[in-house]
Amino acid sequence: TRSSDLNAHANPGEMVTIPLIINNTQDVYGVQVFLTSAPAYISGIAVGTTTYHDFSNWTVEGNNVGDQYRILLFNTSLNNPLPQGTGHIADISLFVDANAPIGTVVQLFMEEVVVVDQNNIPMHTELFESNVYIGTPDAIYSIGDVNESSQTITIDLENTAPVYVTELDLADAPDGIQITNVAPTGRFNGSVDGQSGETEDGIGYILAYDLASGIAVGSGPILEISYDIRMDTGFFGDVITWLSSVSSADASLNAIPSSGDGFAILDANLNVETDILAPIKFSLHPAFPNPFNPTTNIRYDLPHAGYVVLRVFDLAGREIRTLARGFDLSGSRSVVWDGRDNHGRNVSAGVYIYRLEASGLVESQKMVLLK
Known part of the structure; x- marks a missing residue:
């Protein structure tokens, strides 16, 4: 089993999300990871699973243990394991210390990693380190x-x-x-x-x-x-x-x-079937519900794989929240905005613009947050 959480960049006092990827040659029933940063400018906030697998009967937890962030995914029913393959199974939300020096490269280490089979027997694992650049590089x-x-x-x-x-x-x-x-x-x-x-x-x-x-x-x-x-x-x-x-x-x-x-x-x-099922048009759908309080769903369609950025702006053009940034496969996606900014703070009621950029194309829509 190979596990990795990949590279990113973020400013001091902001949140950053990194993916948790797994490549496994046999069915997996549980994953536990202790994430450590060096220097210790980054701390864990939350972990959320993706649509790669049905995690409805899995225990999913993220909590701070000393100076480490513990991530646990466990199939409590023992009848719905992660199948063999390669997948983006979870997203880890992290917070960058407001006093972290600009230009620092923080290394993220996965330590004490345990991946188990149906009999709770640990598997052999290989790990990959990640880096987070503090600030916005040139x-x-x-x-x-x-x-x-x-x-x-x-x-x-x-x-x-x-x-x-x-x-x-x-x-x-x-x-x-x-x-x-x-x-x-x-x-x-x-x-x-x-x-x-x-x-x-x-x-x-x-x-x-x-x-x-x-x-x-x-x-x-x-x-x-x-x-x-x-x-x-x-x-x-x-x-x-x-x-x-x-x-x-x-x-x-x-x-x-x-x-x-x-x-x-x-x-x-x-296979050809996968390509046929992909959306035929780049599209950003109206948020639902809209107006909303406290959350709304934003759906978009990607006819081709590529680099995707989905952001929320206020009417003055200031960036409020980055909801998605990174490579994504073709298909239909849904992202939830909880009315918070990149610092985790609740934003005020009003009209906001959400903008999707992918493969050189841009689409925008409006949504209204009520209080």
């Missing part, structure tokens, strides 16, 4: 559009300073992805170093540069990665991939604060 890399038919992934960059050199590590679990080519695309017209590709330890290494003009300030795709799924490595089900390490440099080759966000889950057994 260069934010993310996994963009994923085309499983052509087996390509784009790497997007949102940068507030010109970037002349980019160095990325693309990890996968299990080790099932083989990088076959890396090419410039979109906003990047430079070169990809010949060493880019799969390394001996299974990590995808990418070095790209444009020492003449760099990548101008902006956002959008910069690289297209072609890949193969290796079927001879003994893994079961899908493969997760994420940016495990990123770095950037300016024209003088000085380091630029950077972070790599998001992940993608690639279907190792892609």
Whole structure:
């Protein structure tokens, strides 16, 4: 069994959500994780399960134990285990200390992890660390559009300073992805170093540069990665991939604060039926109920996998809450807004705008919060 919670960034005094991913080769009946941050600027707030599995008869708990955050998911009925495969099973809500220094990189460690079978016998586990950058870095890399038919992934960059050199590590679990080519695309017209590709330890290494003009300030795709799924490595089900390490440099080759966000889950057994069931149109639906108090549901449709951002703004254009940020598969989604801002505070009654951005498309709707 492999478990991971991936990279992110957040400002001091704000909440950040990281996914809990599992790849298991046998049915799982329980998961317990103790999450530790170093330096200790991040504390746990809540854990919530996803729609990957029916967790209705599972115990789901999150609580602080000393300087650790304990996460427990346990199938109390013992008849509804997590099946073999790879899935995003839960989201962990964390709070960044208001006094955390900008520019600090906080490491998140999963310790004392126990994953059990039907007989409550622990399984062998492999863990992956995560990093949270405190503040808003000048260069934010993310996994963009994923085309499983052509087996390509784009790497997007949102940068507030010109970037002349980019160095990325693309990890996968299990080790099932083989990088076959890396090419410039979109906003990047430079070169990809010949060493880019799969390394001996299974990590995808990418070095790209444009020492003449760099990548101008902006956002959008910069690289297209072609890949193969290796079927001879003994893994079961899908493969997760994420940016495990990123770095950037300016024209003088000085380091630029950077972070790599998001992940993608690639279907190792892609079938036509899955594609047919995907929505045919990008759409953001009216919130329901609307007006509302205290919560409302926001639904949206994604015809293609890609990087998604769903945010709430007030009428002055100030961001109130980020409800979703990261890679998502094609399909219909539903997100609940509880009338709180990014700091966990209740907002005042009034009209709010919720905006969905995905694959270069943007849609907005209005909703009214009553008190």
